[in-house]
Amino acid sequence: MLNKKSIDDINVKGKRVLVRCDFNVPLQDGKITDENRLVAALPTIKKLIADGGKVILCSHLGKPKGEPKPELSLAPVAKRLSELLGQEVKFAADPEVVGPNAKAAAAEMKDGDVILLENTRYRAEETKNGDAFSKELASLADVFVDDAFGTAHRAHCSNVGVTKYVETSVVGYLMQKEIDFLGNAVNNPERPFVAILGGSKVSSKISVINNLLDKVDTLIIGGGMAYTFAKAQGKEIGKSLVEDDYLDYAKEMVEKAEEKGVKLLLPVDTVVAKEFANDAPSRVVEGSMEPDEMGLDIGPKTRELYAEALKDAKTVVWNGPMGVFEMPNFAAGTIAVAKALADLKDAVTIIGGGDSAAAVNNLGFGDKMTHISTGGGASLEFLEGKELPGVVAANDK
Numbered sequence: 070m071l072n073k074k075s076i077d078d079i080n081v082k083g084k085r086v087l088v089r090c091d092f093n094v095p096l097q098d099g100k101i102t103d104e105n106r107l108v109a110a111l112p113t114i115k116k117l118i119a120d121g122g123k124v125i126l127c128s129h130l131g132k133p134k135g136e137p138k139p140e141l142s143l144a145p146v147a148k149r150l151s152e153l154l155g156q157e158v159k160f161a162a163d164p165e166v167v168g169p170n171a172k173a174a175a176a177e178m179k180d181g182d183v184i185l186l187e188n189t190r191y192r193a194e195e196t197k198n199g200d201a202f203s204k205e206l207a208s209l210a211d212v213f214v215d216d217a218f219g220t221a222h223r224a225h226c227s228n229v230g231v232t233k234y235v236e237t238s239v240v241g242y243l244m245q246k247e248i249d250f251l252g253n254a255v256n257n258p259e260r261p262f263v264a265i266l267g268g269s270k271v272s273s274k275i276s277v278i279n280n281l282l283d284k285v286d287t288l289i290i291g292g293g294m295a296y297t298f299a300k301a302q303g304k305e306i307g308k309s310l311v312e313d314d315y316l317d318y319a320k321e322m323v324e325k326a327e328e329k330g331v332k333l334l335l336p337v338d339t340v341v342a343k344e345f346a347n348d349a350p351s352r353v354v355e356g357s358m359e360p361d362e363m364g365l366d367i368g369p370k371t372r373e374l375y376a377e378a379l380k381d382a383k384t385v386v387w388n389g390p391m392g393v394f395e396m397p398n399f400a401a402g403t404i405a406v407a408k409a410l411a412d413l414k415d416a417v418t419i420i421g422g423g424d425s426a427a428a429v430n431n432l433g434f435g436d437k438m439t440h441i442s443t444g445g446g447a448s449l450e451f452l453e454g455k456e457l458p459g460v461v462a463a464n465d466k
């Protein structure tokens with residue numbers, strides 16, 4: 070259990086409560102194309118409204134690089150949140166984020182009102198965790214609530230700096246839920262515990278592989294990172310994605326798995342093509358690829374092998390696609406893994422955000438998973454065993 074104070078431990082009646090949410094949602098022509106992060110933030114916001122707080126929401130959106138960019142305004146989020154909450158979320162349009170408009174809007178609030186500040190990354194200091202902007206944010210609040218798991222691995226003004234200038238800093242329900250699910254899975258899993266890692270690079274998941282090998286019973290590897298392992302084992306991988314600097318590391322991980330008695334599963338067949346394109350002719354290869362071929366998905370035997378390895382799992386953590394799933398012709402491996410997880414009746418299944426979360430949701434398996442994390446980067450750092458600055462900054466219980 071997370072040893073941090075939460076919104077259940079404080080009284081917010083009549084108080085100004087600044088809530089850091091993760092409203093970093095994808096937008097297309099001003100429309101939100103995936104609102105999972107907004108929905109995930111609702112329980113905390115509703116609780117604070119019900120308890121009579123004056124709820125001041127803030128978040129970043131995209132990378133405006135320290136200046137106002139109208140296409141990255143949080144205005145569409147305020148509109149959609151109003152609909153989801155069934156109550157007005159007043160948008161405090163203000164290019165300075167905490168400028169005259171925001172201060173005026175905050176001053177007019179009654180108990181149970183909700184306002185949303187402008188994109189915190191309109192201010193260059195935000196990502197530098199500077200004092201001035203942290204103090205400005207804190208000046209709006211009596212209490213600070215951090216519910217932005219997706220940014221918890223970063224130390225910025227709006228999640229870490231602000232806590233220096235507010236007496237009470239606690240975590241919200243989403244943050245608590247994310248840490249509890251991930252923490253329990255990793256530190257206290259019901260076994261067998263299987264981790265599935267995919268995605269493009271070994272280099273970005275080194276520490277995760279290393280840390281998970283100390284914890285899991287089975288580690289399944291797929292995606293582009295599998296070819297570095299294949300090459301390290303002397304296989305011909307054509308022009309597949311590979312990181313030559315990590316060949317030794319891949320060998321070490323295979324040895325570590327053996328020492329620890331962890332079953333390390335690597336692809337036994339691969340869907341290859343000569344071009345990185347959905348309509349490129351493809352074939353399945355079990356042995357060596359031709360020099361002009363590249364691996365773009367796990368093959369049918371691997372899909373079966375992985376589904377079989379997942380059948381008895383009681384805890385599963387998944388991060389990263391099994392192939393180039395954005396191209397429908399190379400999505401079968403990722404779909405097979407998502408389906409194998411969705412079919413598990415009696416297991417805790419945790420999807421570590423990012424691409425795997427998108428894949429599971431797009432396939433309509435979202436409600437079959439125990440927990441889909443709202444933070445790809447944050448959940449990876451958590452799986453590496455790192456402390457998340459956004460969590461550390463909250464008051465201890």
Ligand code: AMP
Binds near residue numbers: 273364388392393
């Ligand atoms: P990551 O951000 O490291 O989790 O990687 C996700 C990306 O890896 C997705 O955009 C996938 O298209 C890509 N990917 C997965 N498998 C492969 C592969 N075999 N070759 C190239 N890219 C891949």
